[in-house]
Structures are given as C-alpha cells and as structure tokens.
Amino acid sequence: MYICVEDVSVNYQQGGSTFEALKDVSLSIERGEFICLLGPSGCGKSTLLNLLAGFEKPARGRVFIGERQVTAPSPKYLTIFQNYGLFPWRSVLHNVELGLEAKKMNRKERRQRALKYLEMVGLVQAKDKKPCQLSGGMQQRVAIARALAAEPEILFMDEPFGALDAITRMKLQDDILRICKDEGKTIVFVTHDIEEAVFLADRIVVMEANPGSVQGIVKVEMPHERDRTSDDFIVIRDKVFAMMHLKKEKTVEYYI
C-alpha cells in the first residue's frame, strides 16, 4: 500500500459546537492509481486532501505515504488548487521555475526543465506572458506544468477544473489523464462532478456529509481511452448515482 489513511478524524470548532469534518475515515491507495474523491460540499473531501498533502493535521488517526507519516507538506507531493495559485507578478516561465528554485537547480537547467513541461501542456508560446493574460484553462495548465516540473510522486488536485467552462474542462480532463499515465504519477483528485470522476478515476471514493465519511468505493473497470457516451460509462455513472442516492426509486411506466 502506498498511501494509507488510518481511522482519521478531523473536527472544527464552529461557534462553540464541534463540527465533524471527517469521522473514522480509512483509505488505501496504490502507487500509480488515479483516485477521485467525490461527494457533496461539506463531505470533507477537501479536508481529506489537505490531510494527505500535510496542510492539516488529524485530531485522531494517522496518514502514511510510503513508509513515512505525513506531518507537513513536501515538494514530493504537490497540490493543484482550484484558483491556480500562480504568482501574478511572475511570467508563465518563471512561475513554472518556482519549484526548481527551491531545489537550487542552476538557471540553465531550470529553464530547460520548465520549457519541457510547458511544451507538455502546450503553452510554450505563452512563456513570457503574465498569468492574468491567460484564460482560466490556460492558467490551470501552467499550474499543472509548474507542479510536474518539480517532479513530484503524487499530485493532489483540489477541484482543479471547478472554475472552468464545460468544454475547457473536458479538454483538460483528457490532458491530465494522458500526462499522468505518461509520467506515471499517483493522483488524488477532488471533485463534485460525477461524470468527471467516472471519466478520470481508477477508483471513485464516494463520500457523504454529517459526519464526513466514506460511503463506498466504485471501481471503474474501463480502459483509459474512455468514451463519455459509451454504455460502460453510463453503467458506472449509474452505479455512482445509486450510491449517492440520486436515482429516483420509483419505476417509470411506459404506455405505447
């Protein structure tokens, strides 16, 4: 087991009362897996991601990555945020070089590596632009290139495409799937979009709120070239709908 979450609970104090963001959550993830954490808002999916990434500490339980317990963020496990987290005062290229500066890499190597990953996300021609000159989808591509350039083992993605329009989102889903299979990264991806989860994930962790916990896990047994309109796709989507109690219980009658 690569990532291991053991009976983790997280509480927030909310005006005197305690809110259980996560209660007794356990989960294990294999190396190279693409995991989607899916659920309504308030189910603790982002909290769980923050725990894995080391931004938060659990009240009870432990989180392991490899052999080591997670206590703080590390450049080996990078998070991609919904609002990109690019630095507006830096050019696209310098944004991508950020993680390499921390690694004390020399200028020439840094530039080469940054360009390689900008190429991978198809944004070499925008390298001298400022993030504010790019569309949301392009900015998120830059953030992905910045993360990949630091060569992490795991990418944590916190609703990364939540602020994008539907078509841009589908394009980025294709890209992230391709890039991550090529690069062999382990990915934990938070979303509230069922189709997105079915399209991307090897396994979908369905979560529920009050208290935040894992409701069930859906294994997506489809090849990685997925067709959003195929029967397999719809069968799995139905399964997720059912698990989230979103299917109408009564049967529909047809009159011919």
Added chain:
Amino acid sequence: MRIKLGKKVWCTVVSLLVLLAVWEAAVLVGSFPEVLFPSPISVWNAFWQLWTDGLSGSSSRVVLGVHILVSLKRFAAGYASSVVTAVAAGLLLGWFSRVFSYVNPIVQLIRPVAPVAWMPFIVLWFGIGDAPAVAIIFLAGFFPVLLSTVAAVEHMEPVYRKVARNFGLSQAQTLYKVVFPAAFPQIMNSLRLALGTAWIFLVSGEMVGAQSGLGFLIMDAKNCLRSDALLATMITIGVIGLLLDWGIRRLEKFVL
C-alpha cells in the same frame, strides 16, 4: 490618452490663473498693508530675489536653490531610511504575526504622538543641524509604511503561502520571492502616501536648530518680517511637494 492629458493641463492652468486673479483683485480692492497681505507681483519679486541673492536682511545670505538642495538631501536621507526599515520590519512582523501581536500595542501607543513632539529628545540625542529634520521625516514616514506593509502581508492570498510551503521554499526565499512581491502593490501605495506626509514634516524638522533649508527659510522670513518672501517659500514647498508626488506616481505606474 493625449486628449485627457491636454484637458488636465488646461484645468490646472485655468485654476491657477483664477487663483492669481482673485488674489490680485483682493489686494487691489482691500488695500491691506503690504506686510499683512502681499500681492502676487511682490511675491514674485521676492521669489526672484531669493533665487538670485538670497533673503536681504538675513544673517545667512544663501540663495533659494541651495536651501532647496539642502532640504531635498535631508528629505532623501530621512525618507529612504524610514521606508527601508519600515518595509523590512513590516515584512517580518507581518510574516511572524504572533510577534506583531506583541509589538502592535507599542506601535499604536507611539503612532498618535506627533513627530514634532519628539523634537526636544531628538535635539538632546542627536544635536542640531541635519539630524532633527532627518529624524522627524523618518518618524513621519515610518509608522504608516510599517502598518500598511504588515496589513498587506497579513491579507496576502492564503494560497500563495500554501504554494510556497508545498514547493519547499525556505523562510527567506518565501519572504523575498513570495511575500514581498505579493505585498508590493499595497507597499507602493503606502510609500506614495508617506512621501507626502514626510514632505509636510520637513518644514517642522527644519524650524529647530537648522541654519539652512526651506523650513529655516520660513523662520528666517518670519524673523525679517518679510511676508512676501514667506509666501514665496511656502509656494516653493508646495510646488516641490507636487513634483515629488507626480514623480512617485510615475514610478508607481512604471513598476506595477
């Protein structure tokens, strides 16, 4: 853009001409004693005399240009030292906000005290000459810049801090690569406001002990009962203040 600029110049010229006309008319209609209310012409003559010969009847016959230069030097020394220490201290205090919660009460205690109130101590500690003016300007600029730098750091986008931690930037790297540039627009704004305030306090700083400078010239003209020279100096101070503000606005536009 050009039309806008032309209009601005036009408005400025008209407003100044109207001011001069009203001033001259008031002198003609009121027939006040010249000492109480000098006419624009006599102020202009006094200005010309200050510029070419210096103040007649004064102990030191230094021309206006030299007074201006001396004042600007003191101003530059006071303002630069004030801004550099205030920004550096502000960045550190904003970053280590727990320390700031202890420092803040002291700052709030000292801040409302007018810089001029420090004058007796300043003279006792640093003597007379350049020191009082530089010290007063330092005090006038320090607190506004310090407080707005701290506020800018505290209100920095939380995601920047997360990104810096995640990519493994050291504390020092985070401060100068992330915190400073993120806070820079607000810092620049406070630098502009502080420039105006500091220039106002230059005159008070030079009124005690100095034997040169625009503040000294004000006192000197008063002692010689030369209201025309007094007004000429006041206008000079105003015009230089205006130019300083214009200059830093240009700089602000250029760097942001």
